Amino acid sequence: MEPILRADQHKEADIRTSENGIPSLVLMERAALAVVDVLEEEEFDLSDVLVICGTGNNAGDGAAIARILTERGYGATVFAAGDEKKYSEQMKTQMMVLTHYPVKVLRGDFPVEGYTLIVDALFGIGMHRPVTGNYAEVIEAVNDSDLPVVAVDMPSGIHTDTGAVCGVAVRADLTVTFTTGKAGLYLYPGAAYAGRVLVRKIGIPVEKDMLRECPLFSLDETDLKLLPARNESGNKGTFGKVLVIAGSEEICGAAYLSAAAALKSGAGMVKIYTDEKNRTALATLLPEALLSVYTSKGWKPESLLENLKWADAVLIGPGLGTGEISKKILTTFLKSGWKKTTVIDADALNILARHEELISLIDFPVTITPHLMEMSRLCDYSVEEIKKELVYVASKAAEESGACVVLKDARTVVALPDGRSFLNLSGCSALSTAGSGDVLAGMITTLTMQHPDLPVPPQALAVYIHGKCGELAAEKYSAASATAGDLLEFIHRFL
Numbered sequence: 001m002e003p004i005l006r007a008d009q010h011k012e013a014d015i016r017t018s019e020n021g022i023p024s025l026v027l028m029e030r031a032a033l034a035v036v037d038v039l040e041e042e043e044f045d046l047s048d049v050l051v052i053c054g055t056g057n058n059a060g061d062g063a064a065i066a067r068i069l070t071e072r073g074y075g076a077t078v079f080a081a082g083d084e085k086k087y088s089e090q091m092k093t094q095m096m097v098l099t100h101y102p103v104k105v106l107r108g109d110f111p112v113e114g115y116t117l118i119v120d121a122l123f124g125i126g127m128h129r130p131v132t133g134n135y136a137e138v139i140e141a142v143n144d145s146d147l148p149v150v151a152v153d154m155p156s157g158i159h160t161d162t163g164a165v166c167g168v169a170v171r172a173d174l175t176v177t178f179t180t181g182k183a184g185l186y187l188y189p190g191a192a193y194a195g196r197v198l199v200r201k202i203g204i205p206v207e208k209d210m211l212r213e214c215p216l217f218s219l220d221e222t223d224l225k226l227l228p229a230r231n232e233s234g235n236k237g238t239f240g241k242v243l244v245i246a247g248s249e250e251i252c253g254a255a256y257l258s259a260a261a262a263l264k265s266g267a268g269m270v271k272i273y274t275d276e277k278n279r280t281a282l283a284t285l286l287p288e289a290l291l292s293v294y295t296s297k298g299w300k301p302e303s304l305l306e307n308l309k310w311a312d313a314v315l316i317g318p319g320l321g322t323g324e325i326s327k328k329i330l331t332t333f334l335k336s337g338w339k340k341t342t343v344i345d346a347d348a349l350n351i352l353a354r355h356e357e358l359i360s361l362i363d364f365p366v367t368i369t370p371h372l373m374e375m376s377r378l379c380d381y382s383v384e385e386i387k388k389e390l391v392y393v394a395s396k397a398a399e400e401s402g403a404c405v406v407l408k409d410a411r412t413v414v415a416l417p418d419g420r421s422f423l424n425l426s427g428c429s430a431l432s433t434a435g436s437g438d439v440l441a442g443m444i445t446t447l448t449m450q451h452p453d454l455p456v457p458p459q460a461l462a463v464y465i466h467g468k469c470g471e472l473a474a475e476k477y478s479a480a481s482a483t484a485g486d487l488l489e490f491i492h493r494f495l
């Protein structure tokens with residue numbers, strides 16, 4: 001688990017480190033050295049590097065990079081795009097030092113000819129308003145050139161915390177970022193501008209108390225080790241019984257996908273509670289699952305209540321429909337006195353959005369798994385607004401509702417009521433296919449039922465694994481051809 005600091009937290013970390021006695025110029029030198037090391041490791045053509053600099057400390061990094069490149073025998077030119085009078089103290093120093101090195105410093109028109117690589121050091125985490133005028137022209141010229149581009153800390157023009165393009169932004173092939181990742185490098189559109197992201201530590205510690213306010217984390221492969229080994233002496237009862245309340249007269253596939261994912265994630269038993277019309281299809285597709293069916297006309301609450309007595313966890317919503325019968329099922333469930341693991345997905349969320357009075361019945365811990373449209377129905381924000389502020393919207397919803405909120409998009413945020421949020425970095429467009437959310441809901445249900453007390457939320461682990469399954473499916477079938485059913489094939493690699 002790694003923290004992802006906001007711009008204000010990075011500044012605090014920088015200041016604390018300086019106050020602890022490590023001068024800013026030392027940190028800058030380490031930052032610049034880290035970038036030059038990466039440029040060498042990645043085997044860029046460094047014979048004629050153009051470093052574009054603004055006026056702040058990101059520019060200071062750039063000037064130091066140019067100097068170190070020449071020390072190592074490469075060619076470097078600085079294009080000083082900013083007004084000298086506005087230079088930060090460190091940038092002033094770096095430019096003064098540079099006069100003793102064979103680095104050309106250019107001003108005025110942007111020089112595009114004859115270089116092998118562009119290093120973007122216009123703005124880093126200190127960019128605080130839309131980019132216009134001369135800077136915008138420089139950025140457009142960088143993007144119009146065919147040269148590879150490496151961004152220092154942030155691609156200039158990308159908002160550090162949201163990934164928004166502030167007017168115009170540098171399109172980099174690679175971003176070398178310092179201390180921790182930044183949400184803006186991982187959230188779209190920022191992620192598309194950042195290219196590949198490499199995080200380099202430069203001697204700035206992240207102290208625990210800096211993570212007090214709405215901390216954001218990401219998980220990686222090492223966090224999978226937190227999942228305990230399967231109990232060899234267990235039986236199917238030990239590994240938990242999941243009731244999947246899913247499917248409707250018109251929809252069957254969602255029930256299959258979520259139930260299959262719950263089983264593949266390690267549940268001992270899975271029962272699907274669904275419309276009678278799905279019986280044959282589900283019995284054929286997933287003979288391992290138990291079935292309990294109802295007809296719209298003959299539905300009685302008792303059958304659901306009996307099944308709830310049996311279950312250890314409930315997933316409700318995939319393909320459930322939003323009609324009268326679905327509403328009755330959801331209402332009965334919420335009024336049943338159920339308190340165990342609950343995941344509310346898809347149509348169950350749509351019903352809640354339409355019938356707010358039902359939301360007040362949720363007085364037990366639940367996980368909700370909305371995509372942007374479902375989230376928009378549940379709150380006061382439009383899809384566009386949510387997309388722009390994914391982390392904020394998820395964490396606000398978690399705090400206000402007391403639910404674990406899994407807000408799904410090309411990046412997914414898992415937000416907890418205690419203020420922690422997790423930005424998922426696995427996955428790819430192979431997941432943009434009907435039913436992949438159903439698979440995720442099944443995975444979340446089993447992992448949340450089985451592992452309530454891990455140091456990281458099981459919901460975030462499930463989202464991480466789901467993303468990895470998407471990557472493997474893309475490798476095997478291509479991102480375009482992979483289907484939600486293909487994801488099931490890869491869950492076993494992680495559990």
Ligand SMILES: NC(=O)C1=CN([C@@H]2O[C@H](COP(=O)(O)OP(=O)(O)OC[C@H]3O[C@@H](n4cnc5c(N)ncnc54)[C@H](OP(=O)(O)O)[C@@H]3O)[C@@H](O)[C@H]2O)[C@@H](O)CC1
Pocket residue numbers: 014015018024027028029031054055056057058059061086088122123124125126127128129130131132135152153154178
């Ligand atoms: N401090 C440390 O210990 C370390 C810091 N490090 C490095 O410093 C970076 C942060 O440096 P920073 O805080 O100076 O901010 P930075 O990103 O250079 O931008 C501020 C400058 O840009 C300007 N400006 C902003 N927006 C603008 C706009 N839209 N359009 C036009 N101008 C705009 C703004 O001018 P102003 O608006 O104030 O006139 C100001 O001059 C960080 O990302 C990392 O690379 C590393 O060396 C590690 C150690």
Ligand SMILES: Nc1ncnc2c1ncn2[C@@H]1O[C@H](COP(=O)(O)OP(=O)(O)O)[C@@H](O)[C@H]1O
Pocket residue numbers: 346371408409410411412426427428429430431432433434435436437438439440
């Ligand atoms: N481009 C993408 N990159 C990574 N993950 C994606 C991408 N597109 C979709 N996903 C993931 O795929 C899943 C889609 O879920 P959802 O929208 O509920 O689909 P459905 O309702 O069809 O099952 C979510 O987990 C989402 O985060």
Ligand SMILES: [K+]
Pocket residue numbers: 058120121122123124151152153154155156
């Ligand atoms: K930059």
